[in-house]
Structures are given as structure tokens and as C-alpha cells.
Amino acid sequence: MTYIPHLNYVSEEQIKKLHEYGVGLLANLGMRVEDPQIRALLCENGCTQKGDRVYFCEDLINRTLKAQKRNVTLTSPVTGMKKEMEIGKTFIHSTGGAPWIADMKTGKRRNGELNDLIDTIRVMNQLPELDVPCALVYPSEVPSAITQLQQTATMLEYSHKPIYGPGISIASNAKYIAELFKIYGGSDLQNNPIGLVGISPESPMFLPKEITDTMSHIVKAGIPVSILAAPMGGLTSPLSIAGTVGQAHAEILAFASVAYLMNPECVMFYGSRTFFANMRNSQSILGLPETGISSALAVQLANYCGFMSDVYGLSCTSCAMDEQAGYEKMINGLLPALAGATMVTGFGSTASVMCCSLSQLVLDNEICAMIRKAKRPFEFSDEELGLEALEYVINDGETFLEQEHTIDHLRSEVFQPSIGFDSVWADWIKCGETPLTERAADRALDLIKQDVVPEVKPEIKAEVEKLMKLAKQELL
Numbered sequence: 001m002t003y004i005p006h007l008n009y010v011s012e013e014q015i016k017k018l019h020e021y022g023v024g025l026l027a028n029l030g031m032r033v034e035d036p037q038i039r040a041l042l043c044e045n046g047c048t049q050k051g052d053r054v055y056f057c058e059d060l061i062n063r064t065l066k067a068q069k070r071n072v073t074l075t076s077p078v079t080g081m082k083k084e085m086e087i088g089k090t091f092i093h094s095t096g097g098a099p100w101i102a103d104m105k106t107g108k109r110r111n112g113e114l115n116d117l118i119d120t121i122r123v124m125n126q127l128p129e130l131d132v133p134c135a136l137v138y139p140s141e142v143p144s145a146i147t148q149l150q151q152t153a154t155m156l157e158y159s160h161k162p163i164y165g166p167g168i169s170i171a172s173n174a175k176y177i178a179e180l181f182k183i184y185g186g187s188d189l190q191n192n193p194i195g196l197v198g199i200s201p202e203s204p205m206f207l208p209k210e211i212t213d214t215m216s217h218i219v220k221a222g223i224p225v226s227i228l229a230a231p232m233g234g235l236t237s238p239l240s241i242a243g244t245v246g247q248a249h250a251e252i253l254a255f256a257s258v259a260y261l262m263n264p265e266c267v268m269f270y271g272s273r274t275f276f277a278n279m280r281n282s283q284s285i286l287g288l289p290e291t292g293i294s295s296a297l298a299v300q301l302a303n304y305c306g307f308m309s310d311v312y313g314l315s316c317t318s319c320a321m322d323e324q325a326g327y328e329k330m331i332n333g334l335l336p337a338l339a340g341a342t343m344v345t346g347f348g349s350t351a352s353v354m355c356c357s358l359s360q361l362v363l364d365n366e367i368c369a370m371i372r373k374a375k376r377p378f379e380f381s382d383e384e385l386g387l388e389a390l391e392y393v394i395n396d397g398e399t400f401l402e403q404e405h406t407i408d409h410l411r412s413e414v415f416q417p418s419i420g421f422d423s424v425w426a427d428w429i430k431c432g433e434t435p436l437t438e439r440a441a442d443r444a445l446d447l448i449k450q451d452v453v454p455e456v457k458p459e460i461k462a463e464v465e466k467l468m469k470l471a472k473q474e475l476l
Contacts, residue, residue, distance in 0.1 A: 007335065022250040023058060023061055026055070030055040031251070032207065034206075034209040038258060039052065061253055064256050068268065068307050071085060072086075074196065076160060077156070077185050082162075090375060091344075093345050095345055096134035096135050099137075102360075112356075120356065121154070121155060121158040122451040123448060124161070125447075136348050145170075148174075153180055156464075157464075159454075165177060165195060166198070168199055181195070183464055190265055193222070196267075199211060199226075224269065234277050241274075245298055252270055252307075269308050269309065270305070271310040272295065272301075273311075274294040274298060275291070284352060286328075287316040289331055291315055295312050295313065295332070295341070299340055309343065313346030314329045314367060315349060318350060318351070329364065337374075362443045363437075369417075
């Protein structure tokens with residue numbers, strides 16, 4: 001019987017208790033809901049209202065949970081590449097919306113530009129461990145009123161893979177993003193999704209009208225949504241892992257219930273983004289092990305409730321591509337992956353997702369390959385033990401190098417890095433003692449050269465140009 005390595009941080013009894021705590025928060029403290037029409041819709045479905053706070057009923061939450069989809073297939077509209085996601089399988093997506101990028105020539109941070117966004121997409125096209133690319137960088141020269149729309153249009157134009165659109169917080173952008181998805185994917189996005197987007201409730205316990213308007217455009221169009229609840233321990237949530245995860249759970253349940261009433265068939269991901277601050281300066285830092293621990297706990301909650309999950313992650317506090325970035329990313333990526341996360345994010349980022357780099361994309365690809373090796377189902381047969389090979393070596397004086405067992409396992413049994421050094425000191429000297437970061441930079445540039453920009457149908461290009469023109473006329 002195959003054994004899949006799996007991490008549970010707490011017992012199922014405690015997960016049930018944490019779920020009930022989140023439900024209790026919604027029933028007793030309620031969620032502030034700014035739009036009176038959304039409040040009325042919730043009250044029509046058994047909730048109660050006092051001022052602008054809505055107190056959720058358990059029946060609506062249970063109906064919402066019962067409707068959750070446990071799998072979804074995302075398909076690139078340009079290449080046809082599919083990602084068949086389901087609870088129990090783990091996929092990787094890049095972080096989104098870093099304002100800075102580390103310059104390839106100087107290594108210094110600078111504002112990201114549209115060309116940088118394109119380059120990151122083209123590198124991500126060539127990375128086998130990166131399943132779903134996100135808009136890694138904000139293009140600083142694009143007006144903020146259309147930034148999220150431009151990011152989405154650029155992703156759809158250049159990506160070989162189904163996309164994870166930027167976190168959307170502007171309803172006017174959401175309207176046009178929904179139309180962009182329809183241009184590329186057709187009108188039946190519910191059954192043929194080409195990607196997903198993220199939308200965030202606010203902490204603590206608030207759904208602004210701008211967010212519910214954004215939800216309306218995306219959810220009603222049938223575009224899968226990751227619910228990016230992002231409380232920060234000690235600042236916008238209690239300073240404890242359990243308290244922060246419990247509050248995020250309540251915010252996700254509230255968001256999901258509203259989305260369910262908008263479109264009962266909407267695919268939703270449990271996008272817990274639990275952050276913790278350096279309490280000496282009140283700054284959110286993502287390299288803490290609490291990031292990985294709370295994400296693993298959130299995955300348990302998501303699985304308990306029947307959600308696919310989307311959590312951090314390959315994140316780090318380090319502002320450089322250094323040893324600190326490596327160990328922070330490994331611990332925070334490995335824990336939720338072993339817990340069974342459907343998606344793990346943070347890929348490509350540094351500095352608590354405020355900066356990114358092409359080199360870090362290459363390095364994170366290696367980290368993810370190691371995580372997937374650790375998570376791979378493990379089993380062995382009698383043949384796997386290699387008894388016959390051992391007998392030949394002992395009884396006939398042969399060596400293991402010439403055995404069929406060795407040849408059969410040569411490429412699959414021992415991890416082979418794609419960028420890391422895997423030989424001895426003498427070979428290190430022969431290869432020029434080139435630092436890992438330099439090799440990663442060279443590899444990133446090679447990957448851009450290898451990438452072939454996908455061919456978009458002329459009629460789609462024309463529709464996109466028309467849509468972008470209308471958006472600029474309205475929003476700028």
C-alpha cells in the first residue's frame with residue numbers, strides 16, 4: 001500500500017473546534033458588510049442584521065460548504081495546457097504584485113515595469129515546478145486605475161499555462177477582467193475556466209462595498225476565486241497562530257457565503273494569508289516559521305470543510321537571494337505542502353513579497369522540486385530492495401555500478417538538481433566557483449531566449465485592444 005507523507009498539526013477534534021470557533025465568530029460578532037443590498041440578500045437567507053453588521057446563520061454556512069467543489073481543471077486558452085487540481089494534490093503558483101524587482105545587472109531593487117512582467121512570465125513558462133503563474137510584478141509605468149487589468153491582459157497574452165490573475169480590489173477593473181476572461185475563454189467560464197483570481201475581504205471581519213462589487217463581476221462570470229483573507233497577528237487579528245487562523249476562517253466563510261448566494265456553482269479556494277508582524281516595528285514579515293505553521297493549520301481546516309486550499313508558501317523576510325531566503329522558503333513551503341495544500345504560493349518573491357527577481361524564480365523551482373520529492377508517495381516492493389544485486393556483489397565479486405537494479409533506478413531514485421551544485425570540491429574549482437545566484441541569473445536569461453511567445457488569434461487580439469481602449473476611456 002502506497003504511503004503519502006502527511007502532516008497534521010492538530011487532531012481532527014481540535015480542527016472541528018477551530019471551525020466551530022469561526023462559525024461562532026460570525027454568529028456572535030458578525031461581519032461588517034458595507035453594501036445594503038448584500039446585507040438584505042444575507043438576511044433573506046436566514047442571517048440577521050444590526051446596523052451594518054450581519055450575523056450569519058449556520059444553515060447558510062452549511063449550504064455553502066456543501067456546495068464546495070473539490071476539484072477543478074484549468075486550461076490555457078492559448079496552448080491548451082491543463083492543470084487538473086483537486087484536494088490531495090499540490091500545485092505551485094507564483095506570488096503576485098511585488099512593487100520591486102531586483103535588477104539583473106546590478107542586483108539592486110528598482111520599480112517593476114511592464115517589460116519586467118513580461119520577462120517573468122516568459123521565465124515561468126519554462127519552469128516545470130511552477131504550475132500556475134501569477135502577475136509577479138506591478139508595472140510602475142501603468143496608471144494605477146488600470147494596473148490590475150493590464151496585468152491580467154499581459155498574463156493572458158504571454159503565458160503558456162492557465163493563469164492566476166492579480167489580487168483584484170478595484171470593481172471597475174474586475175468588470176473588464178471578467179470580459180477579458182470571456183474573450184479568451186468563451187462565455188462558459190463556469191465549466192471551462194482558463195485561470196482564477198484572488199479577492200480579499202478586509203481584516204478584522206469586514207466586507208467593503210468595493211470588494212462585494214468586485215466579487216459580483218468575477219463570481220457571476222464563473223471565474224474561480226481564491227478567498228485571500230489576510231489577518232496579521234497582533235495588528236489586525238489576535239497575536240496567536242490559533243487566533244489568527246480562526247479569524248481568517250470566519251472571514252473566508254463569510255466571503256464564501258456571499259459568493260455562494262451570487263453563484264452557487266462558483267469554484268472557490270480557501271486562500272488563507274495569515275501574516276505575523278515583527279512587534280518591535282509593527283512590520284509584516286513572511287519568513288517566520290509561523291507562516292508555514294499557520295498555513296499548514298489552515299490547510300487542515302480547508303480539507304475539513306471541503307475546500308481546495310491556497311496558502312503561503314515559499315516566502316521569506318530576507319531581502320537578498322541568500323542563505324536566509326533559502327531556509328525560510330524551504331520551511332514555509334514544505335509544511336503546507338506536507339499538510340496537503342492544493343496550492344502553495346510565494347514562488348519568485350523576496351522581502352516579504354515586496355520584491356521579486358528572475359533569478360529567484362529559478363532558485364524557487366529547485367526548492368519546489370525538493371519539496372515534491374519529499375512529498376512523493378513512498379512504497380517499495382521486494383524488487384526495490386535490490387537483493388539480487390546485493391547477492392551478485394557479495395557472491396560474485398561484482399560491483400553495484402554494473403547491476404541492472406542500479407541502471408533501473410539511475411535517473412529516478414536520487415534527486416538531480418537543475419541549478420544546484422552536486423559534485424565535489426575539485427569539480428567546484430573546475431567550474432569556476434560560480435555563485436549559485438550568478439548561475440541562476442544566467443539560467444533565467446537562457447530561459448527567456450528559449451521561450452516562444454504563444455500565438456494569439458488575430459480576432460482575440462482585436463477584441464482585447466477594443467476592450468483596453470474602452471477601459472482607458474472610462475477609467476483614466
